[in-house]
Amino acid sequence: MRLTSATVALLSFAVTSTRAAADGPKFAFETVQLTVDDIANFSAIAPKPINPKTPGTVCKPRPECRAFPGSSDWPADAEWEKLGAALGGGALLKPVPLAAACYPGVYQDAATCTALVNSQTITRAYFADPLSLSTQWPAGNPCPLVANPTGECTQGGLPVYVVNATSVKQIQIAVNFARNKNLRLVVKNTGHEFVGRSTGAGSLSIWTQYLKGFEILPDYSVGAFHGKAAHAGVGLQAWEVHAAMAQNDIALVSPSFATVGAFGGFMAGGGHSTMISYLGLASDQVLSLNVVTADGSFVTASPDVNSDIYFALRGGGGGTYGIVTSVVVKAHPSVxxxxxxxxxxxxxxxxxxxxxxxxxxxxxxxxxxxxxxxxxxxxxxxxxxxxxxxxxxxxxxxxxxxxxxxxxxxxxxxxxxxxxxxxxxxxxxxxxxxxxxxxxxxxxxxxxxxxxxxxxxxxxxxxxxxxxxxxxxxxxxxxxxxxxxxxxxxxxxxxxxxxxxxxxxxxxxxxxxxxxxxxxxxxxxxxxxxxxxxxxxxxxxxxxxxxxxxxxxxxxxxxxxxxxxxxxxxxxxxVNYPRLLEIKNKFDPWGLFWAPSTVGSEKRAVQSVDGKTNQNGRLCRTTA
Known part of the structure; x- marks a missing residue:
């Protein structure tokens, strides 16, 4: 069914953003954005503008729980197939845990299992995998990595589907589909994370690790800043950032551990490193961010535009206000x-x-x-x-x-x-x-x-x-x-x-x-x-x-x-919490972006299937 002309006009406004989107540096993957033509035959990926007169409100009653495999509102296979076609390029994945190679079944592979067990500290395989986490308990440890396992390998608290995002358009499609279909949405960069903020049972995950790019901006100006800066894709890991520093003879505030994502949750949570007493936190370096918000918009946030979400994204927690695709940070002399x-x-x-x-x-x-x-x-x-x-x-x-x-x-x-x-x-x-x-x-x-x-x-x-x-x-x-x-x-x-x-x-x-x-x-x-x-x-x-x-x-x-x-x-x-909660409600009145112990998360809780504190269960509303 095609959309009406009135709806198309509304969507056109939403796709270009419900808020001002200042011109800022963008990588090629950020210029590929959702259009009205993409939406015309698939209303499930349509953006949903926030009412500028009443931001933070949602007119439609909210379901008690997010859709879950087996629930009546879980999308049919045909809808997932349509989503995959809209994303294109094989971007929609339905992965199984890496450790499945160690378990009897269609995924068993003795050579792969041995390699995984023996090379945990010298391989980047776990941090280049759409599901793997640095800790297993948040997902209920559904598939322990051991050479001779007992029990079954299950999905547990890991996502069901993953969008391997390589463009802003794919992120917008995934965000809109999750919001419109009442899905639990999670965001994962490397999985170098310890409390379960990048996983969730029955969820759709947006995987940002391949949003890579790096360029020096010799004379960048924003707000009161004028000087040398670096523009970086959010998927860069520390080892890639350090290589870029060496090549360009600069210093950036970056993680010390090679596999940590430098500009995702590390930055959004503050980000401490060797440079902390010399240059400050990672979040202190951010001059602007490009971000997809919960309504499907793609905006720039800086001291000059969208300054409220700019404030929140620098230290207010990852997976909470939107999905950052690239950042501009201060570039310092090599040290x-x-x-x-x-x-x-x-x-x-x-x-x-x-x-x-x-x-x-x-x-x-x-x-x-x-x-x-x-x-x-x-x-x-x-x-x-x-x-x-x-x-x-x-x-x-x-x-x-x-x-x-x-x-x-x-x-x-x-x-x-x-x-x-x-x-x-x-x-x-x-x-x-x-x-x-x-x-x-x-x-x-x-x-x-x-x-x-x-x-x-x-x-x-x-x-x-x-x-x-x-x-x-x-x-x-x-x-x-x-x-x-x-x-x-x-x-x-x-x-x-x-x-x-x-x-x-x-x-x-x-x-x-x-x-x-x-x-x-x-x-x-x-x-x-x-x-x-x-x-x-x-x-x-x-x-x-x-x-x-x-x-x-x-x-x-x-x-x-x-x-x-x-x-x-x-x-x-x-003391920042009340202000952050206001910003959260303004940019995400649906509570689409949810992760444990993040701003606004008290409104929902995971119904754990085993009674433990993990993400292995359905996400439902609370009385908070």
Whole structure:
């Protein structure tokens, strides 16, 4: 059935955008956009303009639950086929988990299974797959990767269909189809994500990893910015961005791990890296974004146009307001990094002296960040907590080996004077452009929580003593591994336009971001009961409370926080939450973009099929 002329006129307005779309740099894949001709014979992919007089409202009653395979409103096979034809180029995928190669059935392939099992840390295969995640528990671990598996390989909490997006048009079609058909929609870049924000049972996924492109803008102007910038496709991973930095002799704020997507959820959640105390967060660098919004529009967001969603997309969370296709970020002069490492074991020092050394070390974090550096530290409990290992890597952008030796001398002297046995790797200098860690990344299936520890902890000896006692208790009594990153993304550091963004304000006063890892009992094991799973989560939260209590008013890092973080609206977003919720409702009155613990997510919840906290179930409305 063809659309009426009146409807076509309305759609023409919607396709060109219901809001102003300023001219900005666009890659070729962004010039391929939805047209009225595309829609004419397939109303299911038509955009739906937001009423400019009453934004944030939806006239039609909302269904209680998203459509789900087997439900009466789930699209028929013929509709999926029509969607595939509209997308073109084989873009509509119906993939199975990579680990299906290890299970009896039509997908079994012994050689592929062996390669996957043996090469997890050196291959990018998992991050170049439309379904794979860096952690398995969010999907209910439906298809464990083991050489000799037991049980079945199922889809679980993984999407049913995936759109391999290589153009804005395909994203618009997928967004419109999901909204019009009441589907659960998820967005995935690399899957280097830990709490289930890029997966969901019965969902349609938009996969953005192949939206690649990079160009230097030598003299870019937007708002009050005038200078050198880089235009980057959202699908670029860190290893690709670092190669571009080396080729163009520039520095960008990019992830340190090779397989992390540099301009997707990493950027949208804030994004901390080696550069955080030197140039700020990844979200602080953004000058403009091209984005597909929930009504099917394709717009530019910058300080000059659509400034509200520009605010939200810089630190307000990924998979929430729209799908970013490319960004313009500040390009800085190339910089070298000087690194050094320290390792200490309680087997060498004794447990009492080990903890004395830790107290001295952590107290030095303020000095590290004030010098523009960071450190990444870990304390590992071993053998039923009979001994502990500590490692840390210091990284100082723009510092020489001599300067770093001088900076670290008071710390190393204090430890040596106490008689602490330690392994000190002397400083060396590398280029930031080359500083990516390996090809792949371990698929760790741990849960965790985190806390941003503010400057006040270091400025007040009593507060520091209390905070350190809490850290020691978490490791010594709780048996948890902790991972701290000393950092300082202060407002004074980041410059225009970084400080005015949706980033959790607690970040601006942070000296250390502390993550607490929990791996027992592993929720990746399907044999673990829901009661055991929830008990383990409750225990983790109880031990995290020791840090929450000594840092009132602070918060947690959205991208590395507990999916069950109490009072998560304040913890992840601080005072920005009410403003962000208004922006969410304005640009997405349908609640199309949903992910756990993101702005507006309290309005829906997953009806878990196994009683665990995962995405393996239907998404339905709540009373919130």
């Amino acid at each position: 070298n990094i000087t690194t050094a490492n320290i390792a200490i074991s309680s087997l060498d020092t004794g447990i009492d002296l080990f903890w004395t050394a830790m107290k001295i070390y952590f107290a030095y974090a303020g000095t590290i960040v004030d010098a523009g550096g960071i450190d990444r530290n870990y304390i590992y409990p071993y053998a039923n907590i009979t001994y502990f290992n500590f490692t840390t890597q210091f990284e100082f952008p723009g510092k020489t080996i001599e300067q770093v030796n001088t900076l670290l001398a008071p710390l190393t002297t204090s430890l040596t004077t106490l008689g602490v046995t330690m392994t000190l790797t002397p400083p060396k200098t590398i280029t930031w452009a080359s500083e990516v860690l390996g090809e792949g990344a371990p698929r760790r299936d741990e849960r965790f929580s985190s806390r941003l520890l503010p400057r006040a902890v270091w400025d007040d000896p009593a507060k520091y003593a209390t905070a350190f006692a809490a850290l020691k208790k978490i490791v010594d009594e709780g048996g948890y591994e902790i991972h701290g990153t000393a950092m300082k993304p202060s407002r004074q550091l980041v410059g225009y336009p970084g400080a005015d963004s949706a980033v959790n304000p607690a970040f601006r006063d942070t000296v250390m971001h502390m993550v607490i890892y929990d791996s027992a009992p592993s929720s990746s094991l399907r044999s673990v009961s829901s009661a055991e799973d929830l008990a383990a989560r409750a225990r983790l939260s109880t031990y995290t409370d020791f840090l929450r209590q000594v840092t009132p008013g602070s918060g947690s890092y959205l991208s590395e926080g507990d999916v069950l973080e109490p009072n998560w609206q304040q913890s992840f977003f601080g």
